[in-house]
Amino acid sequence: MLPLSLTLATIFIATLGFLYWYRKTRDKGYKPIPGPIGLPMLGNVLQVGSKMHLQFSRWANKYGEIFQIHLGNRRSVVISDPQMVKEIFSNDPAFTGRAIFEGYEAYTNEPLGIASIEGEMWEVHRRFLLRQLRDFGFGKSSMEELVQEEVKMLIAHLKTFEGQPIKNLKQMLQISVLNSLWMIISNKRFSQDDPAVKEMMSDLQRVLEEMMKNIIVLFVPWTKYILPSIKVFDEVKAKGLQFYIDAVDAHKSTYQEDNLRDFIDAYLKEMKSQSSNPSSMFYGDKAERQLHVLLGDIMFAGNDTTATTISWAILYLTKFRDIQERIQKEIHDVTGDARPVALSDRPKMPYTMAVIEETFRISPVIPTGLQHRAIKGREFRDYFIPEDTWIFANIYHIHHDEKLWTDPKKFKPERFLSEDGTVFKKNSNLLTFSIGRRQCVGETLARDSFFLFLTNIFQRYSITFDPEFPEPSLEPVVGFLLSPQPFTIQIQDRIVD
Ligand code: HEM
Numbered sequence: 001m002l003p004l005s006l007t008l009a010t011i012f013i014a015t016l017g018f019l020y021w022y023r024k025t026r027d028k029g030y031k032p033i034p035g036p037i038g039l040p041m042l043g044n045v046l047q048v049g050s051k052m053h054l055q056f057s058r059w060a061n062k063y064g065e066i067f068q069i070h071l072g073n074r075r076s077v078v079i080s081d082p083q084m085v086k087e088i089f090s091n092d093p094a095f096t097g098r099a100i101f102e103g104y105e106a107y108t109n110e111p112l113g114i115a116s117i118e119g120e121m122w123e124v125h126r127r128f129l130l131r132q133l134r135d136f137g138f139g140k141s142s143m144e145e146l147v148q149e150e151v152k153m154l155i156a157h158l159k160t161f162e163g164q165p166i167k168n169l170k171q172m173l174q175i176s177v178l179n180s181l182w183m184i185i186s187n188k189r190f191s192q193d194d195p196a197v198k199e200m201m202s203d204l205q206r207v208l209e210e211m212m213k214n215i216i217v218l219f220v221p222w223t224k225y226i227l228p229s230i231k232v233f234d235e236v237k238a239k240g241l242q243f244y245i246d247a248v249d250a251h252k253s254t255y256q257e258d259n260l261r262d263f264i265d266a267y268l269k270e271m272k273s274q275s276s277n278p279s280s281m282f283y284g285d286k287a288e289r290q291l292h293v294l295l296g297d298i299m300f301a302g303n304d305t306t307a308t309t310i311s312w313a314i315l316y317l318t319k320f321r322d323i324q325e326r327i328q329k330e331i332h333d334v335t336g337d338a339r340p341v342a343l344s345d346r347p348k349m350p351y352t353m354a355v356i357e358e359t360f361r362i363s364p365v366i367p368t369g370l371q372h373r374a375i376k377g378r379e380f381r382d383y384f385i386p387e388d389t390w391i392f393a394n395i396y397h398i399h400h401d402e403k404l405w406t407d408p409k410k411f412k413p414e415r416f417l418s419e420d421g422t423v424f425k426k427n428s429n430l431l432t433f434s435i436g437r438r439q440c441v442g443e444t445l446a447r448d449s450f451f452l453f454l455t456n457i458f459q460r461y462s463i464t465f466d467p468e469f470p471e472p473s474l475e476p477v478v479g480f481l482l483s484p485q486p487f488t489i490q491i492q493d494r495i496v497d
Pocket residue numbers: 089114115116126297298301302303305306309365366369370371372432433434435437438439440441442443445446
């Protein structure tokens with residue numbers, strides 16, 4: 001327990017802080033940001049509970065388009081109007097910061113990578129990563145070819161389970177998506193049965209579970225002194241880091257300037273070209289450590305998010321057989337089921353595109369986005385957002401808001417189609433990948449992978465729930481991501497070889 005004097009001192013400082021901010025806000029004529037009252041030191045953490053997206057939605061219904069809470073001592077604002085999210089995340093660079101979580105860095109006391117840093121290091125690496133993903137042309141393969149190769153392997157692997165219950169489809173998808181990412185990064189893939197990749201997956205799972213169990217440490221850092229230590233995290237972090245260090249070392253020893261094989265080679269080239277420029281972000285040992293962490297960030301951000309989203313779509317199509325059959329008809333009409341579905345088929349497949357969009361809407365896997373940090377105090381519309389405030393986009397709420405969607409709880413792809421059902425219509429209220437200056441850098445890759453996996457799996461197989469196992473509910477499992485309940489399926493081959 002904390003001594004009483006420390007508790008009182010903390011309450012005193014928090015109260016002073018609040019009064020200072022309140023006076024500043026009132027004196028300048030800013031509108032106060034409404035929100036629930038919290039407890040000293042913990043703020044609103046206990047009210048948030050384990051289903052943050054649902055509590056954020058309840059508060060949005062009560063307080064409106066912007067509300068304020070405290071997560072421990074972190075002042076946070078939550079934006080629940082899509083237009084406002086676009087404005088705050090797009091216009092002012094002051095809102096592009098990220099909170100640094102001490103103790104969670106890969107290299108102690110050195111914020112590196114891309115997803116959890118800010119400032120020049122972030123900006124330069126974000127630009128570099130976007131350029132590499134956009135101009136992808138390492139080795140001989142295009143991005144589409146790499147993903148198609150993984151799709152083909154997965155389809156062949158699934159065939160070995162025909163007539164049997166398949167319990168671990170999500171894990172198979174995770175390995176396939178991991179492979180396409182790892183091919184881009186490191187020109188290597190793993191087999192579905194590779195023990196190393198299975199160990200990597202289960203390590204990642206352990207870290208996420210541990211993080212979720214100890215999530216309060218992120219908001220109230222002093223709780224690390226009273227909670228069980230985050231040992232698993234440290235242990236797995238060291239192992240994961242070593243994996244990336246080994247991959248970079250292997251590339252360094254086989255690097256050839258005129259034969260760039262993958263993302264690691266492209267980064268090494270940039271480092272070489274900046275080797276006499278100490279002010280460059282690609283200079284020296286620090287850049288090499290940055291590369292290790294960057295690789296981890298890309299794998300972490302890209303793998304589970306994409307595989308979980310595809311699992312959601314497979315769950316919906318298995319539950320709603322009429323939608324599955326309609327997709328299969330569209331695939332047949334376009335390809336004659338005589339060749340794999342390609343990205344260039346998309347314009348001819350409005351219904352499939354609508355199913356993909358509806359999955360992104362109803363099951364956004366990162367339901368409250370990644371929080372931004374105000375690097376400086378700034379006016380925003382009629383409000384003042386002080387320095388160091390966290391900013392959340394209330395994505396799940398926006399995607400389920402009855403003011404924006406009819407029957408938001410229903411899986412209804414038609415909402416993304418023209419009235420006669422022939423034209424796919426985007427909807428700007430969809431914020432699955434967030435928006436603005438920190439918007440997901442992997443959106444194109446994720447969308448391409450989703451389309452290729454989904455269409456080619458359903459071209460080849462019809463999927464039903466295994467009758468021996470209970471049908472899953474559509475209620476999400478809330479963890480680091482919003483995931484579907486585990487489900488067991490059977491596949492029937494639709495194509496005679
Ligand atoms: C369905 C799949 C995916 C979803 C739903 C998703 C969603 C998101 C969201 C909501 C953010 C936070 C944006 C913000 O802070 O405003 C983000 C950031 C990020 N995503 Fe994705 N993502 C997906 C796939 C991928 C893939 C395949 C990659 C691989 C390249 C990737 C790489 C990243 C990175 C590096 C960031 C951090 C960007 C930054 O901080 O500047 N994501 N993603």
